[in-house]
Amino acid sequence: MKAKINTLLRFCFSVWLLTFLMASPVTAKSLLTENNGDPYQSFKGRVINSVTESPIQSAHINVKGTTISTISNADGEFSLKLPADMEDALISISALGYQTKELQLDYFKRENVIIAMQESVQELAEVNIYTKGDATDLVRKMMYNRDENYVSDEALMTAFYRETIKKGNRNISLSEAVTELHKQPYLSNKDDDIAILKARKSTDYKRLDTVALKLRGGPFNTLYIDVMKYPQFLFDTDKLGLYSFKYAEPTKIGERNLYVVDFKQRNREEPWYFGKLFIDSKSFTLVKAVYSLNTDNKRMASKMFTSKKPNGVKVHPDNVQYQVDYRENNGKWFYGYGKADLEFVVNWKHKIFNSRYKVHSEMAITEWEIANIIVPHNEEFIKPAIVMVDDIEGFADVDFWGSNNIIEPDKSIQNAIEKIQKKIME
Known part of the structure; x- marks a missing residue:
């Protein structure tokens, strides 16, 4: 068990790893299912x-x-x-x-x-109430209440995943998938499993010059941002002393009052985390977290993210940001949305100009149910080291997603999809 956890930490200490085109990609066979034909x-x-x-x-x-x-x-x-x-x-x-x-x-x-x-309005009296007490104690209560606040049963979830890579402002890689998550109870030592139900991917290799970033991890990159399920990747109860916590101005979601806690890692010699926690004032549930990784130590940050690279190339992350949102149903909270944004600088020896790559990954839960999960023997789960493989055919079908809910593409992604569709028709 210890060896398994250590392996996972090496992969997901910062959630992401990148490998270059020269590395051998790890692939997985996707589970492809057709739309069941139900009207919607x-x-x-x-x-x-x-x-x-x-x-x-x-x-x-x-x-x-x-x-x-x-x-x-x-x-x-x-x-x-x-x-x-x-x-x-x-x-x-x-x-x-x-x-x-x-x-x-x-x-x-x-x-x-x-x-x-309409924006929520906070009264001064509420602000005074919120700022009393020790913020570290509040975070400790948040961690101790995991079992009571979060889903304590196995859950079967449907989720939409999107992954984009840009060079400069140009989209060069787009991956999308409907996935099935076998979500384990929040205090369980078992890791969550993911199966891909339907997926499509396109990469414009002509715009990649000599080097191409490939993202390892696929949907796992956004799943491991679930810090309440995987607290070891940010701060577990026994790691709270490594951080400083202080109150910020409170906020609301609807009528729900939220504490806002700023946190920073104390040790600044290596890349260090900082961000905000949004905690329900009554149940001490983590409702949302946004956090970043300081990458001023370029050498150590490069080791955290880069798996392989050609000789004569220096790579380092320049901007690393994460977000996780939790949803509530019948008094229990669960992972609802995860997002990660990274920006990398690639410097070639003897070249004047560098290249900048932006990597965006997000996953949203679109439907779920409590279920005693019995995994069929033929169930094919993807591995945490997956690199999603190209499958451009799905872009030719305008009704590819069928009745599945998705994250609507923003304008830049929609433009990329239209270009892919035009290329297929040529």
Whole structure:
């Protein structure tokens, strides 16, 4: 068991590893399933700030009384697919710092659906209450209450995963997949498993010059950001002394009051973590975490992320950011969304200009159920070291995802998809 954990830590200490084209990629055979043919209805909309009209990213759109959900993209846009016979659904829209809205399904049956969200207002009295006490003790309570606050049963989850790699501002690689997660209880020592149900990927190798970044880990990169399931990758209870914690201004999600705690790693000699924790004031549940890795120590940061590289090339991460959101159902919380953004600088010896690569990965849970998971003998799970292989054919089918909910592509990704489709038609 110890050897297994150590291996996992080496892979996921910072969640990501990169390997260059010269390295042999690890591949996995995907489980491909056709749409079951069930009729469904689809709705689209956009979530914005009611005052500034700016888009709200990562807003959670949920069908009340069910576990069907999706999130808004960077442009605030979303799509939501429901069974055709669901007529009287109530849709809940929530986002950090905003009042929750609930709308009848009929509202979404019009064109150009806009959902304007009002910002939450914190009273001074609430701020005074929040800033009392020791922030480290609050985080300790958060960790101790994992068993009570989070799902304590096995769960079967459907999730949408997207992975993009850009060189400069150009999309050079796009991977998308519908996955099935076998999620273990939060206090279980068992690791979660992932199977790919449907996937497509395209890489423009002509724009990669000599070197191409390949991302190892696939959906595991966003799954391991679940710090309440995998606290060893950030801070477990016995590691809290390695960090400093202090209160920041509180906030809300709907009517739920949240403590906000800033944290920083004390040891700054090696790459170190810092960020914010959003903790429910009543149950001490971690509702959201956003954190980054300081990479000023370029040599150590390079070792953390780079698996293999050609001679004469220096590679180091320049920007590393993570986000994890949790959702609540019947008083229990579970992993709902994970996102990671990294930027890498590639310097060739004897070349004047360097190359910059941006790697983005995100996964959203779109449906789930508590289940005693019995894994069939023929079940094929992907491995944490997977490199997703090219499969461009899926881009030719405009209804490729069928009834599956996805993260709506933002404008840059949609442009990339249209270019891929045009190339296939040529």
